[in-house]
Amino acid sequence: SNIVKMNKPISWHLAQLEEAEEIFDCFTLSYRSFGIQRRSDNGLVLREWAPGAEAVFLTGDFSKFLGKNSLGNYTSPKVDKSPAIKHLTKLKLVVLTKTGEYLFWISPWAKYVTKTLDSVTYDWTHWDPPQRYQFQHTRPPRPSSLRIYEAHVGISSPEGKIASYKNFTRDVLPHIKDLLMAIMEHAYYASFGYQVTNFFAASSRFGTPDDLKHLVDTAHSMGITVLLDVVHRHASSNTEDGLNYFDGTDSCFFHGGSRGNHSLWGSRLFNYSSWEVARFLLSNLRWWKEEYHFDGFRFDAVTSMLYQHHGIGQFHFWGNYSEYFGMHVDEDALVYLMLANHILHKLYPQCITVAEDVSGMPGLCRPIEEGGLGFDYRLTMAVPDKWIQVLKEVGAEDWDLKNIVHTLTNKRRGEASITYAESHDQALVGDKSLAFWLMDKDMYTNILLATSTSWVSNEFGHPEWLDFPKKGNNESYYYAHRLFNLVDIEHLRYRQLYAFDRDMNLTEDKYGWLAGCQSAVTTLNQADKVIVFERANLLFVFNFHPCNSYIDYRVAVEHAGKYKIKLNSDELQYGGQGRLVQDTEFFTEPMPFNGRAQSFLEIMRLLKNMALKYSKRLNKS
DSSP: OOOOOSSSSSHHHHHHHHHHSSSSSTTTEEEEEEEEEEOTOOEEEEOOOOOTTTEEEEEETTEEEEEEEEEOEEOOOSSSSSSSSSSTTTEEEEETTTSSSSSEEEEETTSSEEEOOSSSOOOEEOOSSSSOOOOOOOOOOOOOSSSOOOOOOOTTTSSSSOOOOHHIIIIIOOOOEEEEEOOOOOOGGGGTTOSSSEEEEEEOOOOOHHHHHHHHHHHHTTOEEEEEEEEEEOOOOOSSSTTTTTTSTSSSOOOOOOGGGGGTTEEEEBBOOOHHHHHHHHHHHHHHHTTTTEEEEETHHHHHBBBTTTTTTTTOSSHHHHHSSSSOOOOHHHHHHHHHHHHHHOOOTTOOOEEEOOOOOOOSSSSSGGGGGSSSEEEEEEHHHHHHHHHHHHHHHGGGHHHHHHHHHHTTTTTTEEESSSOOOHHHHSSSOOHHHHHHHHHHHOOOOTTOOOOOOSTTTSSSSSOOOOOTTTTOOSSOOGGGGGGOOTBBHHHHHHHHHHHHHHHHHHHHHGOOOOOEEEEEHHHHHTTEEEEETTTEEEEOOOSOOEEEEEEEEESSSSEEEEETTGGGGOOOOOOOOOOOOOOOOOOOOOTTEEEEEEEEOOEEEEEEEEESSTTTO
């Protein structure tokens, strides 16, 4: 039975699309026919959709006004040798409105836009290099476990400046995996890339399109899967260098009136019921797959797409089905997401799609054939919020482990999810990172290896929060950087934290617990602050007590045999105190405990975590 009830099934929408456009492959490759295209004889073809305009003209460095047509269609004379418009020529569309006003805009299909330091708006710069970038490396196979690292190109340098694609390729790729955030062109740098102005243009503040292609190509050579954070919920309200009022009306790409404006974000909301908006957005996905070889997408703000209330004021979704379905669901947006997932997975079977959704709508990550929306994964957005809340508001001795475990395990069965300990939402709004909340002033005073403070942190413990230059900080780049260089300094402890993060990922790569079945929590001791759980034939033991360690602590297990330590955060190389012998063997005994038939006594002299690998055969580790 269908999980999602719509007036028309998705097959009907696909049939309508194919009837009008022959096949959806051509429909979603419209970036090859819209905007400016060079013909085989070097002549020019211009095609724009501007239904509310009286006429559209093309102008630029090469000439005065050219062409006039209500749809913006124009074909230049035949050119024998050089292109009709040269590479890097500055261009403008001139839209004549019904009221007789001339508006100077950038084509919605522009592939490259640039601006000078003293300019407020962007210029449309024609991108048509004599030689196209040739990719050298194939995409890596789709991983069974996603270990995602969020990365922003602009803040990837240790210097207080806007870093480049080249810098990222050279200095950062060796350190990180698997995600590239928001690189579509956005005029306002401090929007984090979520107020897009030009959907087909890679941000020029980081370099050229070829620089980005080289970045993705190099990542593939390292076996790194690269996902693009795609923003199809809304667009910047900019006019001259954005989509807003493109044809002189407020309803060209967006809903007209109040429905087309996001009350909190100040951005314009796409009208998914429009055939040409579907063409634009679906072709945008194909563009990033075909032109830049991205391996998949993290769809931003899916909750805001699914509901006409956009999630505003919905502080909690309690699981009542009336919250997920009914009159407040935006069926046009829902159909668009289903179409996007259907087309991406049909044309690129290895493609990965991730939904940033806080609502937990049932079926979001189930196949479209079942009535689901077809996403591969949902982000469990509550988890990073929970960790920040715990660190900010609760002392370590008062942590509510039951509440923490509930948040970590509150997922829909049968739908895959991705859980972050920390995401950019927590670290990029002037707040402190997890590392900073844990370490506070020790981040500066106990940074040398000779100090004795133990740190618990993800990654390498970046010493400061991250923020973009804006009026609130006097346009400073001081916090708009990322000190990856700290992990290479031998006498500092950042390299120890980084080493643990690296080895944790390598251990997961070996045992694959992220793709394993649901965790079975066997110990949740609030007084001792101890959590023990089993997953993917591994046993995880955590002691969160701020000062207590334990001797002869009984641990319940499902399988009889011998257990050995595979990852121990108390090792000296991770900045621990080396209180455990790494090759210690733990033998089970048939003593029932906490609902398990087997158990063993385990010495926990650490304040962090361990992962133990079991073996049913006692003579094999």
